[in-house]
Amino acid sequence: MVATVHPxxxxxxxxxxxYKSQVSHFKDTCMACKLLAMGILPGTExxxxxxxxxxxxxxxxxxxxLVALREAEAKCIVLRS
Numbered sequence: 001m002v003a004t005v006h007p008x009x010x011x012x013x014x015x016x017x018x019y020k021s022q023v024s025h026f027k028d029t030c031m032a033c034k035l036l037a038m039g040i041l042p043g044t045e046x047x048x049x050x051x052x053x054x055x056x057x058x059x060x061x062x063x064x065x066l067v068a069l070r071e072a073e074a075k076c077i078v079l080r081s
Contacts, residue, residue, distance in 0.1 A: 012048065012060070012077040020047045021079040031076040039065050040077070
């Protein structure tokens, strides 16, 4: 099941470096299982630390845990505004 993204919500993949927010929900349930296992839960405070060039992955800080995410994983994380 794929959830739609409201226009006022922002995806982690489109955020700028240094952006801080909370995880609202996930767009893809299959990817959500993987993210939940990594410790990225709805309500988690998340900060974008670094982005790889040319649309690669990103490095985030989620509740004092540093995690590297692929672009596909970052595109599934919807942030609160």
